[in-house]
Amino acid sequence: SIIRILEERKEPIRDLAGKRVLVTAGPTQETIDPVRFFTNHSSGKMGYALAEAAARRGADVTLVSGPTQLTAPRSVKRVDIASAQDMLDQVLARYEEQDIVIKAAAVADYRPVQTFDSKMKKKDGNLSIELERTTDILQTLGQRKQHQYLVGFAAETDNAIEYGKGKLERKRLDAICVNTVGKADSGFQSDTNEVIYLNKEGKEQHLPTETKKQIAHRILDEILEDMEADRK
């Protein structure tokens, strides 16, 4: 049929065949007690779109995912985690064998210092919860980087591009995808996204607002182009 022919023409070339790609996606949950936790509004859509796009282009894809309502394609190896520490452990265990690592997850920066085994009883008056920094996964990956092409994301409400450039350098990334939307949360749950791709050579590529699936392919195009250039 016509539709089938169009579908076939849309089938991407397998330009990631032979490459191992690890993508992180979704939020993390930081436990306060058996009932309560901290989390964030990440839907996981951008990470899942990247994992699916990379798999369609022939990559061997691992998706390390926080709790989401999304389904990964069967060809993707999905590893489910809850906390930032879980995510760090699962990513590090698979880091060495990867060619490309894309950190699209919204990992908690802070977790409660104390976690309670029983539900906290409420009391009169205010309550102060002491939080400590989680280990910065992207920074850890930057420090331990060997052959991997390492890509981060920056979702900031203010001065997103400037912030993205600083993060790229500070964390020894190869590239960073910056959400330029005015409010960080509009990038989080939506099906579309507006991304600027910055690389360590100073490239600043504006990717037009498209669906997250289309943006995913555009990001992979940029990564492949950069990896080609690195080899020269």
Added chain:
Amino acid sequence: SIIRILEERKEPIRDLAGKRVLVTAGPTQETIDPVRFFTNHSSGKMGYALAEAAARRGADVTLVSGPTQLTAPRSVKRVDIASAQDMLDQVLARYEEQDIVIKAAAVADYRPVQTFDSKMKKKDGNLSIELERTTDILQTLGQRKQHQYLVGFAAETDNAIEYGKGKLERKRLDAICVNTVGKADSGFQSDTNEVIYLNKEGKEQHLPTETKKQIAHRILDEILEDMEADRK
């Protein structure tokens, strides 16, 4: 067909026809900044099961629901909320006209004192978040109770029945459904539940472990029986 006949036989009698029932369900989300929030592991399944069961039995049902992945039957009026304060406002606005109010939601007891319009920047070292008590919805409903039959839930990890009796009295409820599971979180996401129904006359009715749909009908049976007894 045989299946159709069995389905028809399973159709419950419309013993809630003419009654207005309001059910609250799901978690609430308490905003820290545009990205981060506090929440809890409530799936909303118990509340949705109660709303559906009451609607099937002929009640005019309103479901005030926190963010869940569930779908309410079309015959149920669904009101979506995010925070504990939203839930309080929406329930109070509809309280007077209700015959039965069942609070199955897991409402946050605490919310951040300060909410940030921009994403909080992370800093070195620990961070302390100051939380304040939210308004106790069930207690407010108990204080303002006129003709309504008011039912709460108690999901506690320790001494659940004793705690439930205290809560029933303290909040001027007509009845309370106590989850007797050892850990509160096993009652939260699961499809089954174990509930003890306590009423203000001292009834202590153990409802055997069944699906949440079946438990919902058992709870409605108890409520109707109590309301009948109250009228005598």
